[in-house]
Amino acid sequence: MTELSTIQYIAVWVLPVLFAVTVHEVAHGWVALQLGDHTAQSMGRLTLNPLQHIDPVGTLIVPGILLFLGGIAFGWAKPVPVSWDRLRRPKQDMAIVAIAGPIANLIMAILWALITRLGMSVTESLPILGIPLAYMGTAGVFINTILMIVNLVPLPPLDGGRVLVGLLPNSLAYRVSRIEPYGILLLLVLLLTGTLWFILWPLVSQFVSILVSLVGIPEWEFTRGLAALLGSH
Template sequence: MEELSVVQRIAIWVLPILFAITVHEVAHGWMALRFGDHTAQMMGRLTLNPINHIDPIGTLLVPGILLMLGGVVFGWAKPVPVSWDKLRNPQRDMAIVALAGPLANLVMAILWAIISRIGIALALDFPMIGVPLAYMGIAGMFINAILMMLNLIPLPPLDGGRVLVGVLPGPLAYQVSRVEPYGFFILLGLLFTGILWYVLWPLVDGLLTGLVYFVGVPKREFFGGLLTLMGAQ
């Protein structure tokens, strides 16, 4: 695939990243509301308006730097507030609320996969429409696969850690929850040592392979497009 400029790559990544992190957070708040917690609703966080969810560092700075460096693009939004004590069954409900975010990313990855297939089909006859759609679909599949698998790591305060706390017996749940103040630093350590990507990539690759097979996109074409989006070609 042809080389893209930095401006073109940013234009392609913007919508998938914003939707990925915004819908992820709204899913948490929406599920919490179903279980009796109106905190996110009262704070105006049950909206798809990305301005209400943007974290200057996680939504703008980090993805922008990674994109310019040609690395793996990911980011995060401001966490949606959930009041544990307002949930009807706090331990169980918190686990379901936490799981809602990664499940939202899975749904979005499927939708972006369909968009990429439509883009590829249009590319020959309508390249001005089809090519950007295909690239945007590829970007959407990738960012949602990354966010889904990253958040499912059983390490508080990631969603997987909260799910683990929700399903473990009381004493064990308490011990795991005590890790939360150090979870971010543990995650950074795993990232800088390369262990995180070593563990994460087989899961991401498996999900992406399943998605491209599902929509009938050649795997080689998908990963070629992804390398182009990262500036590796």
């Protein structure tokens, strides 16, 4: 695949990133609705309209800084509100609501992998369609894998932290939940210093390798496309 200009690079990443963070949040709200909490629905947050989910810091500022510093496009949307006291079994159901986001990213990663395969298969016969699809699918696999794995870190307010709180005995759950006000600051420090990638990159790499193999994409071809994406800006 060819090297991308800055405009092409942004165009390729925009849809995968917006879908990744938007569907992630909608999944939380939809599962909460099934478990008895109508808060997200009543606030109009069960929509795929990204304008309803944009967080100035997570959707705009952090990804912009990372791209400016030569990093990876990464961000998050405004959290969908969940009223735990409206859930049928608040403690256990909050864990189910939390895990819904990473599961949504898993499903999207699989769908984007299939789009990547489609794009690669038609690149020679129809490059004007195949190349953008292959690049966009590659970006979708990558960003959704990152969001899934990062959110599974057992650190409140990440989804993994809330799942952990839901599984622990009440006394331990209370202690872990008290970390939440400081969790996002710790996450940003780990992210901006590169420590987070150092810890999680082996998991991201292994998952992507397994996924592309399962859908029939040659790993070397996917890796070449991803390297072009990450190195073209």
